[in-house]
Amino acid sequence: MVDILVIGATGFCGRHAARYVLEHPERSKYTVGLAARSRSKLTSIDLPIDNSVQIFELDIQDEQALEDAVKKSKVVLNCIGPFWHYGTPVVQACARNGIHYVRLSGIKTHAIIVPSCGVDSIPADASVYLASKALGHVPLGTSTTSAGLYGGAPGGTLASFVAILEDVPTNHLSLSARDWALSPVPGAPSPRPRLVYSLGSMRGGLAVFGPINRAFVQRTAGLLELARRRGVNSGPVYGPAFTYTEFTPTSNVFSAFFYSLALATVFAGLTFIAPVQSNFIISAQFRWLFKRLVTQPGSGPADHTLENGRLEYVNVTMSDEPVPRYAKTIIKGSGDPGTLLTAEFVGESALALLLDELPPLAKEGGVLTPITAFGDNIIRRLEKSGRFEITTRIVDGPGGGIEESRKAR
CATH class of the missing domain: 3.40.50.720 (NAD(P)-binding Rossmann-like Domain)
Structure with a gap:
């Protein structure tokens, strides 16, 4: 064994x-x-x-x-x-x-x-959880994240992306893309995608991992609500008004607009020409070229890129109260997000299951999210690893000054 x-x-x-x-x-x-x-x-x-x-x-x-x-x-x-x-x-x-x-x-x-405890979706899941704790586990309203990922992309990750477009049946893709598709309890409709996002003074465009992270955060919300209805003391409850949005930070409004436009164009093009059922010559040629030049499994960023990469998630979550309060969570990671930091995410996740006391929901088993499976254990482990800095503060608005500081735990 x-x-x-x-x-x-x-x-x-x-x-x-x-x-x-x-x-x-x-x-x-x-x-x-x-x-x-x-x-x-x-x-x-x-x-x-x-x-x-x-x-x-x-x-x-x-x-x-x-x-x-x-x-x-x-x-x-x-x-x-x-x-x-x-x-x-x-x-x-x-x-x-x-x-x-x-x-x-x-x-x-x-x-x-x-199923997803790497750079997608631990930072997103942990950000909302920490905000909920800081706000006192009251029902939540809007939650917005600026997801800064700076590094390279392993060939195997890109190959997985192409495989999704080529091989996953379109009806499966459409079902998984539905709002609250992974949650056992439906919630408030999510805001529609935009070309330009804002969070205080920050601006940004569409996020590649945004739909994935939103689905996992929504599943956390649904599992916590289901546990509450069953009388299981699982801690936070996000509430019926909760929504989650994620964007990629850019330097200004114009770069956000053009980044979103370019990303949407590329994704639409890949979706149109990549499916295996397409008989267009351009489809076969594009898939062949992309796989040979970009998606070689076993390849990845150079060592200097791995060490010089970084992650910075900035999340602001508001409470659903007559007078809303705001919690700002910042998660910083030193190292390439898709490789070095993901290795720590999955490694510490495995150790949390093996060595730590499981949260109430995890003891029942099932298909869980990082927060419902690991809870505070994953936060503690990431901080202890030395590559991560995690803080949560109560602030006076989406981009306002700090009223009260408190550590993530």
């Missing part, structure tokens, strides 16, 4: 996630297994592998081999993609056997499945 099994440890993000759990200060408290298609490739890469690390030569398509590997672990950290192709078999194996699962994204076995 191993405590944490890292699947896809030879991939670009997988190597960083594996290194993180292998070199963690709490390493003496748990055992690690690494799984990859090729044992020789796994042992040849630069990882601190000793005799205590169990190696699994694993083909995800081999159902029995996957089942056997999952049964030998307590927490599975899945880094293999595209997740549309390779995520489902791993989730199914974990659910059948009661094994906890975290990914770079009702079950009778009480397995905890957290």
Whole structure:
């Protein structure tokens, strides 16, 4: 048996996630297994592998081999993609056997499945949660985040994006894009997308991860409300007026406008020409070129980009009260968001499941969000890691001065 099994440890993000759990200060408290298609490739890469690390030569398509590997672990950290192709078999194996699962994204076995605990969607989920705590767990109104991500993009992440456009049935995509689609309880209609967003003095445009993060924050809101109705003491309740919006910060209104326009144009173009059912020559040529030049799995940003990257999330959430109050949460991370910081996000998520006391909702198992699965544990762990700085303050408005300062916890 191993405590944490890292699947896809030879991939670009997988190597960083594996290194993180292998070199963690709490390493003496748990055992690690690494799984990859090729044992020789796994042992040849630069990882601190000793005799205590169990190696699994694993083909995800081999159902029995996957089942056997999952049964030998307590927490599975899945880094293999595209997740549309390779995520489902791993989730199914974990659910059948009661094994906890975290990914770079009702079950009778009480397995905890957290599909999105990397840069999407821990910062967004944590920002609203911390605001709710600072405001005293009163019902919330609007919540707006400026999501600054500065770094590169691993080839496997881009390949997963293309796989979604090519292979996921359009009816699945349309269902997942619906407002509150992942929440067990419906909520207030979300604001419509805009070309220019504002938060105090900040301006910005559309956010690539915005729809994904909104869906997970909404699921957190729905799960908390469902728990409240069942009499489970789960802490915050976001309330019926709660909405979440996220944007990418830019230098001014004009850059926000053109950034949004460019992003919307590219996304519309990819959506139109990428589906596999299209027979247009341009579709096949574009997919071939994009895959060869941009989406090579196993590739990623250079070392200097990894270390010089950063993350800065600024969230302002208002209370739904006759006289609204505002909480401002800032999450800063040092390092490339899509690789180094994501490795810490998923690594600490796995350790939170393995070593920490679970929040009330997590003890019941199921498909959860980062906050409902880890609660304060993930905040504490991220701050302790040394790469993150997290603060929450009560302010006098969306961009106003500070009235009262308080630490995130």
